[in-house]
Structure formats: C-alpha cells, structure tokens
Amino acid sequence: MEHNMWQLLQIELYKIFRRPRTYIAFGASAALIIILQFGLKVDGSEYASFMLQSIGNFDVQGKLLNGYLVCFIILQLMLVHVPLLVTLIAADMISGEASHGTLRMLLSKPISRTSVVMAKFYATCVYTFLLLVWVAILALLVSLLIFGKSDLFLMRSEYIVIIRKDDIFWRYICAFCFAYISLVTVAALGFFLSSLADNSIGPIVATMSIIILFTVLGTLNIPVYKAINPYLFTTHMVVWKDFFDEKVNVSNEAIAGTIENLPSIIHSLLVLTVYIIVLMGATVWVVRKKDILS
Amino acid sequence: MHPVISVQHLSKEYKNIHAVNDLSFTVNEGDVYGFLGQNGAGKSTTIRMLLTLVRPTAGKIELFGQNLFTHRNKVLRNIGAVIENPDVYQYLSACNNLKLFARMSGIHPTTNQLMEQLDMVGLKDRADDKVQTYSQGMRQRLGIAIALIHDPQLIILDEPTNGLDPQGIADIRNLILHLSRNKKKTLLISSHLLSEMEQVATRLLIIDKGKKLVEGNAETLFDPAQTVIELETLNNEAARIQLSNSQWQQALQPQRNDKILMKMHRDQIPELNVWLVQNDIRVVGLQSRHSLEDYFLQVTNGTQHVATFTN
Numbered sequence: 032m033e034h035n036m037w038q039l040l041q042i043e044l045y046k047i048f049r050r051p052r053t054y055i056a057f058g059a060s061a062a063l064i065i066i067l068q069f070g071l072k073v074d075g076s077e078y079a080s081f082m083l084q085s086i087g088n089f090d091v092q093g094k095l096l097n098g099y100l101v102c103f104i105i106l107q108l109m110l111v112h113v114p115l116l117v118t119l120i121a122a123d124m125i126s127g128e129a130s131h132g133t134l135r136m137l138l139s140k141p142i143s144r145t146s147v148v149m150a151k152f153y154a155t156c157v158y159t160f161l162l163l164v165w166v167a168i169l170a171l172l173v174s175l176l177i178f179g180k181s182d183l184f185l186m187r188s189e190y191i192v193i194i195r196k197d198d199i200f201w202r203y204i205c206a207f208c209f210a211y212i213s214l215v216t217v218a219a220l221g222f223f224l225s226s227l228a229d230n231s232i233g234p235i236v237a238t239m240s241i242i243i244l245f246t247v248l249g250t251l252n253i254p255v256y257k258a259i260n261p262y263l264f265t266t267h268m269v270v271w272k273d274f275f276d277e278k279v280n281v282s283n284e285a286i287a288g289t290i291e292n293l294p295s296i297i298h299s300l301l302v303l304t305v306y307i308i309v310l311m312g313a314t315v316w317v318v319r320k321k322d323i324l325s
Numbered sequence: 326m327h328p329v330i331s332v333q334h335l336s337k338e339y340k341n342i343h344a345v346n347d348l349s350f351t352v353n354e355g356d357v358y359g360f361l362g363q364n365g366a367g368k369s370t371t372i373r374m375l376l377t378l379v380r381p382t383a384g385k386i387e388l389f390g391q392n393l394f395t396h397r398n399k400v401l402r403n404i405g406a407v408i409e410n411p412d413v414y415q416y417l418s419a420c421n422n423l424k425l426f427a428r429m430s431g432i433h434p435t436t437n438q439l440m441e442q443l444d445m446v447g448l449k450d451r452a453d454d455k456v457q458t459y460s461q462g463m464r465q466r467l468g469i470a471i472a473l474i475h476d477p478q479l480i481i482l483d484e485p486t487n488g489l490d491p492q493g494i495a496d497i498r499n500l501i502l503h504l505s506r507n508k509k510k511t512l513l514i515s516s517h518l519l520s521e522m523e524q525v526a527t528r529l530l531i532i533d534k535g536k537k538l539v540e541g542n543a544e545t546l547f548d549p550a551q552t553v554i555e556l557e558t559l560n561n562e563a564a565r566i567q568l569s570n571s572q573w574q575q576a577l578q579p580q581r582n583d584k585i586l587m588k589m590h591r592d593q594i595p596e597l598n599v600w601l602v603q604n605d606i607r608v609v610g611l612q613s614r615h616s617l618e619d620y621f622l623q624v625t626n627g628t629q630h631v632a633t634f635t636n
Contacts (some may be wrong), residue, residue: 042428135472136412
C-alpha cells in the first residue's frame with residue numbers, strides 16, 4: 032500500500048501533539064500575553080501618558096489604550112519570542128529523532144526520505160499555524176474584549192499614524208498571515224540545521240543564535256552591515272508593521288483601506304519564500320545523502 | 326531455494342576506515358542466518374546498508390531478486406528489522422508505537438491484531454503503559470513486535486538479545502525458532518555470541534574488520550568431530566607427557582595457555598574422562614567447546630587465522 036502525504040502528515044502531527052514539550056509554547060505565549068494585558072489594564076493610563084509626552088501638546092480624543100493598540104504592543108514584544116518557540120519544535124524534528132534513535136526505525140520503512148522530511152515540515156507548518164492562531168486569539172480578540180475597540184494611534188520615528196477603528200481588523204489579519212510566512216522561514220532554518228546534527232540542542236541553539244545575530248546586524252547602523260541588511264531574513268520579518276501605514280492624498284490625509292508600501296511587503300514575502308525554498312531544498316538534499324549512523 | 330539476500334563485493338569506507346570490505350554472502354529463503362563478529366566487525370554497518378540507512382561505497386545488494394536501491398520501497402515493505410536497541414517513542418504506549426509503525430509500513434491493523442502481536446512478545450498486559458516505564462528487555466520485545474507487525478518475509482535482528490536477562494534470551498530464541506519453523510520466515514540475526522547462534526542458526530557467517538572469515542552450514546560448522554577440550558590438571562606438564570604417550574596423542578593440540586588443549590569427537594569425552602581417572606591424573610577442570618567457538622574466540626581476541634571450514 033502506497034503512503035500518501037496526508038497519512039504521513041497525520042502521523043507527524045500525532046507525534047507532535049502527543050509530546051508535552053509542544054504545549055510549552057502555547058503556555059509560554061499565553062503567560063506572556065496575559066502578563067502584558069494585566070500590566071496594561073492596571074497601569075495602562077500611565078503608559079499612554081508616557082507615550083504622549085514625547086510628542087508634546089497633542090489633544091487625543093477617544094480611548095487611546097484600546098484592544099488594537101494593546102495587540103500591536105504585544106506583537107512588537109513577541110517578535111523574538113514566537114520564533115524561538117517555533118525553533119524549539121522545528122529544530123528538533125529531524126535531529127530529535129536521530130538522538131532518540133527513532134530516525135533509523137523511520138527511515139528503514141518503505142517511505143522515501145523526501146516524503147519523511149516534507150511530512151515533518153508540513154506538520155511543523157501546521158503547528159506554527161496553530162500557535163499563531165493561539166497568539167492571535169489571545170493578543171487581538173482577548174485584548175479587544177478587555178480594552179474595547181477604538182482608533183489605532185501609532186507613533187513612528189518621524190510621524191504619527193492614526194487608523195480608524197473600522198479599518199484595522201483586516202490589517203491584523205494580513206499582518207498575521209505575513210507573520211506566518213516569517214515563522215515558516217524560521218522553521219525552515221531550524222529544519223536545515225536539524226538535518227545536519229544528531230542531537231536536538233545544537234540545532235535549537237544555532238537557530239536561535241542566527242535569529243539573534245541577524246536581528247542585531249539589522250539594527251547596527253554601520254555601512255558594511257547595512258549593505259547585507261536586504262539579504263537577512265530577519266530584516267523582512269518585521270515588515271508586517273507596514274500593513275499599519277496608510278497612503279495619503281495630496282492634502283496629506285490618510286486614505287482608508289490602503290497600504291502605503293505594498294510593493295515592499297510583496298518584495299519581503301518573496302525574499303522569505305526564496306529562503307524557505309532554498310532551506311528546505313538543502314534539507315531534503317542533506318537527508319537524502321546522509322548515512323544514518325545514530 | 327531462492328536467494329532472499331544477495332550481497333556482492335559490498336564495501337563501506339568512512340574516511341579511510343574500511344567498515345565493510347568486499348563482503349559477499351547469500352541468504353536463502355527459510356534460512357536462519359547467523360551473522361557473527363565482534364563489536365566493530367562491520368555487522369551493524371552491513372545491516373544498515375541492507376536497510377538503505379547507509380549508502381555503500383561499492384558493491385551490489387539484491388533483496389528478493391531486486392536491486393535494493395532502485396526498488397527500495399517495494400523491497401523494504403517485505404522486511405521487518407530491529408537495529409541495535411529498538412528505540413521507539415518514549416512518550417507513547419506500546420500499543421500506540423505499534424500502531425504508528427504499522428501505519429508507516431503501510432498497514433492499518435485492528436486493535437485485536439495489535440493486541441495479538443503484543444501478546445506474542447509478552448507485552449499485552451503493559452500495552453497501554455508508556456514505553457519510558459519499560460525495561461530494556463521489554464523494549465527489545467516491543468521492537469520485535471514492531472518488526473513483525475506487517476508480516477514481512479525477511480526479518481533482520483541486530484543483536485536481539487542485547488541487555489536481556491537469561492529468561493529474556495531464552496524467550497527471544499524460542500521466538501526465532503517459532504518464526505522460522507512455524508511461520509516459515511527468513512531471518513538474518515547478528516550477534517557477537519556464537520553460543521547463541523549455535524542454537525538457532527541454519528547457516529553462519531563470521532566477519533572481522535569488515536571481511537568475511539567463515540561462511541557455511543551450521544551442521545557442517547558445528548560438526549561434533551571438531552570438539553575442543555580444555556584440560557587443567559594438578560600437574561599439566563606430567564599429564565601432557567602421559568597423554569602424548571597414549572592413544573590420545575593424535576588429539577593433542579599445540580599449547581596456547583597453561584592448559585592442555587585437545588581436539589576430538591564429542592562422543593570420546595567420557596572415554597577420556599575414564600582414562601584420566603585410571604591413570605591417576607588429578608583433574609582440576611575439563612571444559613569442552615566446539616572448535617568453531619574456539620576459532621571464533623581467537624578471532625575476537627584479535628588473533629586472526631585463516632578459516633578452514635567448508636560449506
């Protein structure tokens with residue numbers, strides 16, 4: 032009987048969701064979001080005043096600290112946190128099986144190595160999707176329930192963005208979809224490093240180190256590093272924020288329902304997609320060639 | 326007899342180390358093929374090549390008459406294997422591990438079939454316990470259940486008695502005999518213990534440093550006429566002189582340690598015993614073993630000899 036990818040995916044998902052480790056990510060995300068929401072609920076007005084101090088005399092009407100702003104704050108803070116949680120699973124998918132000795136059992140079955148790797152990758156993508164949905168429910172929907180709905184007031188380095196409350200929700204949906212592609216890129220990196228090792232710790236630490244290193248390089252204002260910035264995946268991972276920039280008309284008024292720099296977002300999506308394809312192609316190549324000695 | 330496994334000039338080199346060196350052998354349908362060698366002799370590497378886990382540097386492998394690497398999935402569907410320690414998913418129960426590996430082998434057994442399989446290896450009562458609570462022996466038995474769940478024609482067991490207590494070893498031996506005699510399976514079993522293989526194997530291959538040393542039928546190799554006696558007396562010097570002047574002269578072997586070595590038919594041992602008593606030779610110890618075991622021990626102790634056994 033031939034295996035199909037759906038069967039293999041079911042098996043991989045079954046393994047992922049039977050492991051206690053899987054739920055650490057869900058628990059850790061929930062804890063972080065709840066702590067932030069609690070802090071902002073208790074001392075939110077002070078935080079809002081602090082925000083407004085830097086822009087001088089500005090008359091704000093309505094509810095500044097609303098669910099949309101809280102979600103934005105949470106997502107900014109979780110920018111590094113969520114990729115690390117994805118790494119915990121992705122970088123363990125191949126090397127974890129190698130270190131536990133189950134990889135040799137798996138690869139001596141009548142299933143091609145490419146199918147095994149791809150089933151594992153798709154399962155990681157499903158896990159990443161569910162984790163992101165979990166974060167979205169807690170960060171956006173729960174924040175809206177607790178803090179209510181109002182216009183979104185964002186401070187950028189050179190200007191202020193105010194988006195009407197009925198023009199925000201779809202931007203979050205787009206931002207979460209973009210974040211999903213970013214996280215899949217991290218998963219692909221974890222997978223590639225996982226294919227090179229026979230233990231879990233090395234690929235997990237290496238993936239996390241690369242994310243941190245690339246993020247640091249991206250923030251350094253040194254010409255030699257600025258030149259490589261466009262090629263670092265971490266540079267493109269933060270582009271989700273561009274969904275919260277509107278176009279302006281000749282009178283400098285925001286046009287509802289528009290995105291200021293859509294080509295830049297599409298460019299970043301393409302770069303991340305190329306990263307995913309190259310990393311997964313390399314992973315399949317390595318696993319197909321590898322002697323299983325563990 | 327159809328060859329189930331045909332290995333020709335197989336080699337595997339790791340950075341100038343020949344793990345397997347020009348190895349050729351054939352396993353026929355119905356064989357219980359004992360694959361012997363000391364640790365590091367190349368047994369596991371050969372088995373991994375038979376399961377496509379390791380790619381050979383040179384040589385050809387055919388299973389069921391088909392090239393292993395061009396018909397990989399079709400061939401592997403007919404193989405059940407336990408490679409070294411059968412590592413399974415610790416966080417799953419035996420039943421769930423069995424179900425999961427069965428699905429990977431392309432079958433969907435019912436709960437009754439899973440339980441039957443676990444019953445056969447004596448794990449039915451612990452079917453729902455997580456594997457992390459299992460002893461080494463129980464894991465070994467679960468590995469065998471996993472290897473057999475899809476009813477393969479060829480079963481490959483790499484050191485199946487590793488870490489087992491005497492009862493566990495006896496159980497595995499009985500299971501091997503059951504699979505061979507009643508289920509008509511072909512088995513390739515690797516071990517570093519000749520005494521284990523002696524009891525189950527129909528054919529034997531001994532390798533060392535990746536090279537074939539001996540291959541042949543167990544009946545021929547374990548010929549009782551080739552029994553080695555290790556004799557220890559109160560005065561070995563005097564006993565040796567007495568033996569060399571008696572009808573036992575032809576049986577005496579060159580001295581290897583402080584004991585007297587003799588080779589004879591197993592049936593002659595009682596007669597020797599009587600002669601020793603009659604000649605007032607005080608015996609401290611008399612041990613018999615097959616000459617193949619004697620040879621194997623020499624090889625595994627690092628002294629290589631040229632094999633003189635015939636098929």
